[in-house]
Amino acid sequence: MTAQAATPGRGDAPRPVLTVEGLTIQVATPDGAQIVVEDLGFTLNRGETLCLAGESGSGKSMTALAIMGLLPQPMARIARGSIRLADGTELAGRSERDFRDIRANRISMIFQEPMTSLNPVMTIGRQLTEVLLEHRACPRAEAPARALDLLRDVQITDAERRLKQYPHELSGGMRQRVMIAIALACNPEILIADEPTTALDVTVQAEVLELIRALQREHGTTVLMITHDMGVVAEMADRVIVMRHGRQAEAAPVRTLFAAPQTAYARELLAAVPRLGQAPARPVPDRTRDVVDVADLSVRFPMRGGVLNRVRAQVHAVEGVSFRVAPGETLALVGESGCGKSTIGKALLGLVPWEGSIRIDGRQMAGLSPRGLKPIRRNIQMVFQDPGASLDARMTVGRQVAEPLLVHGLATGSELTDRVAWLFRRVGLTPDQMDRYPHEFSGGQRQRICIARALALRPKVIVADESVSALDVSVQAQVLELLRELQQEEGLAYLFISHDMAVIEQVADRVAVMNLGQIVETGSREQVLRAPAHPYTRRLLSAVPVPDPEHVRPPVLPREGEVGSPVRPLGQPPARSEMHEIAPGHWVARPARSRAA
Amino acid sequence: MWAYVVRRLGESLLILLGISVVTFALLYLVPADPARQIAGRSATAETVANIRAQLGLDQPFHVQYVRYLGNLLQGDLGRSYLQRTEVSELIAARMPATLLLMGAAIVVELILGLTIGVIAALRRNSALDQSLMVFSFVTISAPQFVVGILLLYVFAVQLNWFPIGGYGTFAHLVLPAITIGLLGTGWYSRMMRSSMIDVLAQDFVRTARAKGLGKLRIILRHVAPNAILPVIAMIGIDIGLFMSGIVVVESVFGWPGIGQLAWQAIQRVDIPIIMGVTLVSACFIVLGNLLADLIAPLVDPRIKLK
Numbered sequence: 001m002t003a004q005a006a007t008p009g010r011g012d013a014p015r016p017v018l019t020v021e022g023l024t025i026q027v028a029t030p031d032g033a034q035i036v037v038e039d040l041g042f043t044l045n046r047g048e049t050l051c052l053a054g055e056s057g058s059g060k061s062m063t064a065l066a067i068m069g070l071l072p073q074p075m076a077r078i079a080r081g082s083i084r085l086a087d088g089t090e091l092a093g094r095s096e097r098d099f100r101d102i103r104a105n106r107i108s109m110i111f112q113e114p115m116t117s118l119n120p121v122m123t124i125g126r127q128l129t130e131v132l133l134e135h136r137a138c139p140r141a142e143a144p145a146r147a148l149d150l151l152r153d154v155q156i157t158d159a160e161r162r163l164k165q166y167p168h169e170l171s172g173g174m175r176q177r178v179m180i181a182i183a184l185a186c187n188p189e190i191l192i193a194d195e196p197t198t199a200l201d202v203t204v205q206a207e208v209l210e211l212i213r214a215l216q217r218e219h220g221t222t223v224l225m226i227t228h229d230m231g232v233v234a235e236m237a238d239r240v241i242v243m244r245h246g247r248q249a250e251a252a253p254v255r256t257l258f259a260a261p262q263t264a265y266a267r268e269l270l271a272a273v274p275r276l277g278q279a280p281a282r283p284v285p286d287r288t289r290d291v292v293d294v295a296d297l298s299v300r301f302p303m304r305g306g307v308l309n310r311v312r313a314q315v316h317a318v319e320g321v322s323f324r325v326a327p328g329e330t331l332a333l334v335g336e337s338g339c340g341k342s343t344i345g346k347a348l349l350g351l352v353p354w355e356g357s358i359r360i361d362g363r364q365m366a367g368l369s370p371r372g373l374k375p376i377r378r379n380i381q382m383v384f385q386d387p388g389a390s391l392d393a394r395m396t397v398g399r400q401v402a403e404p405l406l407v408h409g410l411a412t413g414s415e416l417t418d419r420v421a422w423l424f425r426r427v428g429l430t431p432d433q434m435d436r437y438p439h440e441f442s443g444g445q446r447q448r449i450c451i452a453r454a455l456a457l458r459p460k461v462i463v464a465d466e467s468v469s470a471l472d473v474s475v476q477a478q479v480l481e482l483l484r485e486l487q488q489e490e491g492l493a494y495l496f497i498s499h500d501m502a503v504i505e506q507v508a509d510r511v512a513v514m515n516l517g518q519i520v521e522t523g524s525r526e527q528v529l530r531a532p533a534h535p536y537t538r539r540l541l542s543a544v545p546v547p548d549p550e551h552v553r554p555p556v557l558p559r560e561g562e563v564g565s566p567v568r569p570l571g572q573p574p575a576r577s578e579m580h581e582i583a584p585g586h587w588v589a590r591p592a593r594s595r596a597a
Numbered sequence: 598m599w600a601y602v603v604r605r606l607g608e609s610l611l612i613l614l615g616i617s618v619v620t621f622a623l624l625y626l627v628p629a630d631p632a633r634q635i636a637g638r639s640a641t642a643e644t645v646a647n648i649r650a651q652l653g654l655d656q657p658f659h660v661q662y663v664r665y666l667g668n669l670l671q672g673d674l675g676r677s678y679l680q681r682t683e684v685s686e687l688i689a690a691r692m693p694a695t696l697l698l699m700g701a702a703i704v705v706e707l708i709l710g711l712t713i714g715v716i717a718a719l720r721r722n723s724a725l726d727q728s729l730m731v732f733s734f735v736t737i738s739a740p741q742f743v744v745g746i747l748l749l750y751v752f753a754v755q756l757n758w759f760p761i762g763g764y765g766t767f768a769h770l771v772l773p774a775i776t777i778g779l780l781g782t783g784w785y786s787r788m789m790r791s792s793m794i795d796v797l798a799q800d801f802v803r804t805a806r807a808k809g810l811g812k813l814r815i816i817l818r819h820v821a822p823n824a825i826l827p828v829i830a831m832i833g834i835d836i837g838l839f840m841s842g843i844v845v846v847e848s849v850f851g852w853p854g855i856g857q858l859a860w861q862a863i864q865r866v867d868i869p870i871i872m873g874v875t876l877v878s879a880c881f882i883v884l885g886n887l888l889a890d891l892i893a894p895l896v897d898p899r900i901k902l903k
Binding site for chain 2: 307
């Protein structure tokens with residue numbers, strides 16, 4: 001570790017480690033060659049973090065892959081330009097064989113999907129030693145010890161045991177740590193991180209980002225970070241290049257960019273980012289009656305085993321949850337992955353078996369046959385996270401929007417066509433788009449189609465399960481605006497399921513925070529987000545990245561106690577947390593300590 | 598793990614019980630009178646009736662079945678009508694030959710099938726890939742007796758490299774093993790090809806490249822071990838396919854296994870042998886599937902037997 005490494009990039013004269021000039025990347029498509037990155041140039045200075053920020057399709061990932069020589073073959077290729085390391089080594093046009101000495105040795109990369117980026121049938125230890133041995137970073141006999149050191153460097157608990165485990169035995173955050181350990185095994189000069197935390201929960205994201213910063217300080221590694229999240233940019237970057245349609249829109253030091261964006265696009269992009277604490281006021285809903293009334297809802301999945309394959313244990317996905325939603329009101333369900341928030345949405349639509357009581361518009365759903373449920377189901381519809389996957393690729397979008405009306409026998413013939421056309425206009429599309437197929441639409445348009453389909457039956461409640469999470473921020477803002485308009489005009493009630501605190505603040509009237517299948521805190525948006533009372537809520541909020549480089553976010557609060565498991569032996573249900581009211585409408589579960597007694 | 602094995606064995610017994618009912622019903626469905634067959638063509642009606650009473654064939658179906666099942670549990674598969682020997686002895690005597698042939702065929706189809714599949718996937722859409730896939734298609738579609746006779750004609754009659762038929766040396770084994778193995782080769786090569794293509798597109802293969810690993814190492818250590826997983830599940834089902842193939846191929850090559858035994862029994866309507874072979878084949882299929890399921894967690898750590 002040299003002295004410069006201690007104060008990376010700042011203060012000293014910048015020393016470039018990588019220079020990109022006039023980079024142009026072409027992709028072959030059925031409609032001919034398309035340019036996805038055009039005339040991009042930048043230098044990466046030793047020890048700094050440069051962020052390539054932009055929305056999907058801006059060419060930021062392609063740029064990263066080009067530097068690593070990993071462009072998808074044979075479709076994509078570098079058409080022009082050069083990518084040079086500090087010693088003059090040219091990377092553009094290098095053969096696959098010659099790239100092997102560069103990869104891991106001089107430039108490493110970690111990817112967005114930690115769940116699928118590790119070989120599922122090879123132990124963690126072998127995947128680590130493999131890279132060490134490939135580059136002769138240490139003698140064969142020392143490799144296992146080095147691998148253990150590497151795992152300790154990335155602060156994995158129980159490192160020794162992890163070496164013998166397989167990827168599926170590790171959580172997403174741990175897998176990303178393993179990826180980082182692999183990437184840094186041979187001490188590369190440059191680490192490329194392509195959306196490294198996008199697939200992770202917000203608290204895990206905060207920990208992984210902190211880890212990358214710590215390792216960078218320690219090793220003096222230069223980081224090229226690709227992200228769409230301006231909060232992550234603000235936390236990590238020294239300098240930022242905003243990309244759009246394959247070109248550089250703006251390049252600036254991070255503070256300058258956030259304080260005074262020069263280009264219109266950067267201004268729009270930053271304006272579209274939802275920020276905690278800047279929520280618009282919301283009209284007060286009519287709370288005199290409830291359109292959704294859930295009481296003591298539980299969803300348990302059996303786990304079988306033994307000689308007779310009997311139920312041995314249960315996954316308590318949702319345990320004794322109660323809540324109400326009034327017409328025109330939005331209740332946000334928030335929590336980390338696996339907390340049971342999506343399962344509640346599915347239970348409301350009858351997509352998973354459940355116990356307890358669910359009343360939709362006053363009518364009890366428990367104990368009804370599928371035939372009896374049908375008229376109630378009209379009143380509640382769902383919009384899913386991935387609009388691409390929730391539309392049938394081989395059916396025209398018009399027919400898909402018409403389908404619920406046909407199934408319920410509400411309209412046929414020209415009346416049906418008129419109704420679908422009206423729905424298309426309602427969500428900001430044009431009726432002449434009805435005869436097209438899903439692939440002809442953008443992500444945002446597809447989500448509008450899904451919303452139109454959900455609206456077809458004139459429901460009173462819409463369950464929006466991470467409905468805007470997969471969208472770019474500018475599109476996200478538009479879809480949220482559409483949802484708001486619809487709510488105002490139709491008096492729709494929303495159950496808004498999301499992991500994104502900033503989005504929740506935009507849309508919610510009330511917020512319910514979930515952990516391990518139970519609600520730990522619920523109250524109005526202001527109560528839960530401004531004055532969080534439960535330790536879990538506080539920790540969650542402390543991890544949210546703030547899109548402001550001047551704001552120094554304190555480290556994430558430590559987790560209180562052990563990470564619980566929703567799997568319990570049969571006959572041993574988890575203790576129900578007891579809620580008490582600390583302010584009018586603000587209910588908090590008693591902390592775990594008193595519950596354990 | 599052991600609870601799983603015990604449960605699966607229990608399930609297997611139930612399946613075999615069901616099959617025993619079906620095979621026993623064969624006796625009634627076949628338009629041939631066993632008593633008449635045993636007595637011979639010239640026997641009087643009285644002799645035939647005596648034999649029928651002696652064998653208990655005049656009793657109702659369920660009584661006969663229960664007795665059959667009781668014998669079965671003692672390992673008694675009945676006596677051949679014509680050869681006057683225990684069916685179990687006949688099958689046991691011919692089992693080694695059949696097992697040898699099956700083992701050899703599995704080796705042939707795995708080596709050829711996996712190799713062709715891997716090469717085709719790596720050279721996807723090339724002329725080589727297309728010709729290999731045409732070849733695999735031919736091996737799947739061609740009837741085994743045609744393949745067997747063709748191989749016999751070319752390699753035994755014309756080139757004289759292998760004996761025309763029979764049993765005893767390695768040379769005798771080659772042609773029948775290839776004949777049976779070619780069918781599986783076609784299936785395995787197609788499965789392995791598409792499985793390889795799927796795995797090649799996975800994120801962890803990109804990770805392997807980002808580690809700077811060489812192409813051969815990526816294929817052998819990262820792609821192939823993942824691509825082979827669905828193929829392994831297939832081997833269990835495959836043993837069922839073998840059983841039908843073995844009847845044809847053993848007859849073509851004069852291979853003294855249970856397939857040939859079955860073929861001869863079918864021609865002579867020697868029902869106890871047909872029933873016995875059917876039941877033994879069913880055991881093979883059931884055990885083959887169980888074995889495939891037990892091997893799966895050894896190659897794929899994500900699979901847990903419960």
